[in-house]
Amino acid sequence: MAKPGLIAVALFSLRSLLERVHHPKVLMSERELWPLTVGLFALSERQRDFCGQITAVSVLLVLPAFVFFLRQSLLEEPRTIGV
Numbered sequence: 001m002a003k004p005g006l007i008a009v010a011l012f013s014l015r016s017l018l019e020r021v022h023h024p025k026v027l028m029s030e031r032e033l034w035p036l037t038v039g040l041f042a043l044s045e046r047q048r049d050f051c052g053q054i055t056a057v058s059v060l061l062v063l064p065a066f067v068f069f070l071r072q073s074l075l076e077e078p079r080t081i082g083v
Contacts, residue, residue, distance in 0.1 A: 036061055
């Protein structure tokens with residue numbers, strides 16, 4: 001019963017990857033205009049000596065979502081509906 005759901009998740013994940021990585025790479029010829037996701041992919045693809053820079057960019061990509069999560073769950077008062 002879970003097979004159709006897993007297939008749907010796989011298809012949406014692939015679509016998301018194409019939107020974040022391949023579309024900007026194809027549509028933007030100048031490397032300076034690429035978003036961080038494409039730059040991270042190109043940097044990791046080119047050479048393996050940039051482990052520190054790849055880690056720093058990965059943290060920059062995750063940091064806004066992490067801050068948003070902390071703000072919603074820890075810093076603000078939990079909100080309940082109807083109470």
